[in-house]
Amino acid sequence: MPEPANHSNxxxxxxxxxxxPQDKRYVPRWIVQNRVLxxxxxxxxxREGFSRDISSDGACICLDELLSxxxxxxxxxxxxxxxxxxxxxKVIWIRPFGERNLTGISFExxxxxxxxxxxxxxxxxxxxxxSKHWFDGWDSKKT
Numbered sequence: 001m002p003e004p005a006n007h008s009n010x011x012x013x014x015x016x017x018x019x020x021p022q023d024k025r026y027v028p029r030w031i032v033q034n035r036v037l038x039x040x041x042x043x044x045x046x047r048e049g050f051s052r053d054i055s056s057d058g059a060c061i062c063l064d065e066l067l068s069x070x071x072x073x074x075x076x077x078x079x080x081x082x083x084x085x086x087x088x089x090k091v092i093w094i095r096p097f098g099e100r101n102l103t104g105i106s107f108e109x110x111x112x113x114x115x116x117x118x119x120x121x122x123x124x125x126x127x128x129x130x131s132k133h134w135f136d137g138w139d140s141k142k143t
Contacts, residue, residue: 029053029060030122034078036061041072041088049103051077054122056115058089058106066101067091073105079121085114 036049038061049063054077067073071091076084093104 029055030118032122034080036078037076037084038063038073039075040067041074046076052102054079054118056107056118057110058092058104061103061105062097062100063103064100066094067103069094075105077118079118083117083121085117087114 031053032051034051034054036051036059037046038049039046047063047065049061052060052062054060059075059077061075069091073089073091074086075089076086078084087107087110089105089107091103092106095102
C-alpha cells in the first residue's frame with residue numbers, strides 16, 4: 001500500500017472531490033490525510049489506512065478492504081507524525097473511492113480528553129477555517 005501523505009490542509013479549503021459539499025456540522029471536519037491503524041473487534045491484527053477527515057465524533061478513512069456496516073473497529077488515528085489518539089468506533093457507511101473504499105466511522109465512548117486533543121490539533125492548524133465555520137452567518141453589523 002502506498003504511504004499516505006501526512007499533510008493537514010492548513011488553508012481549510014474543502015477539496016473539489018469532497019463527497020459532502022453541503023455538510024454543516026457544528027463541529028466541522030478536519031480535512032487531513034494521516035496514518036490510521038485499525039483492527040476489527042475482536043481480531044488482534046492491525047491494518048493500515050489513512051484519514052480523509054476527522055472530527056471529534058467520527059472520521060472518514062480510506063481503506064483497501066471493504067468492511068461491513070456496523071463493523072466495530074479499534075483505531076489509532078495519527079494527529080501528527082508522533083501523536084495518535086486511540087478510539088473505538090463502528091462503520092456507518094461505505095462508498096467506493098477509486099480502488100479503495102471511503103469508510104465513515106462513528107466514534108463510540110470517546111473521552112472528553114480525546115475529543116479535546118482532536119479539536120486542539122484541528123484548531124491549531126485551521127484557525128481561520130474553523131472560526132469561519134462556527135460563526136458563519138453571523139453579521140457583526142447587526143446588534
